[in-house]
Each structure stands twice: as structure tokens, then as C-alpha cells.
Amino acid sequence: MNQTLKVEGMSCHHCQAAVEKAVKGIAGVENVQVDLAKKEVVVTGSVDREQITKAIKEAGYEVVG
Structure with a gap:
């Protein structure tokens, strides 16, 4: 299952790596794709959205949608 979250505060590759690392550390996450231009994080796996939001x-960083 894919979940897409809008994230504010990401402005560089360091930000991208920090968000990716935080989300990958959650049990059940299979894949994470962070798009700086769209300010989106796409998470694949069976994980609760609240867990993803908390990690971010x-x-x-701030989850805005």
C-alpha cells in the first residue's frame, strides 16, 4: 500500500536524506521516495500514517497533508 504525504521544510538533499532515514526506520516500511520538488514523501508498506507523521x-519537518 502506498501513502503520499506532503512535507514542509525540506529544501536540500540533506533534508531529503534525513526524512528518508527517519521513515525507513519504521517497522513495516518497504520503500520510501522523497521528492524535494513536489515536497512529497511516498511510503510503500503496511504502516500506520500516524507513525510516518511522527517520524517525520x-x-x-512538518507534515501538511
Whole structure:
């Protein structure tokens, strides 16, 4: 199952890597794709959206949609 989240605060490849690392650390995540231009994170796997949101916020970014 794919989930797409809009994330604010990402502006460079370091941001992209930080978000990717945070989300990949969640059990059940199979794949993570971070698109800086669209400010989107696409997560594949069986994981709760709240867990993804929490991991992104803990990494210092804001989920806006």
C-alpha cells in the first residue's frame, strides 16, 4: 500500500536524506521516495500514517497533508 504525504521544510538533499532515514526506520516500511520538488514523501508498506507523521516530525519537518 502506498501513502503520499506532503512535507514542509525540506529544501536540500540533506533534508531529503534525513526524512528518508527517519521513515525507513519504521517497522513495516518497504520503500520510501522523497521528492524535494513536489515536497512529497511516498511510503510503500503496511504502516500506520500516524507513525510516518511522527517520524517525520521528530526529524524536524512538518507534515501538511
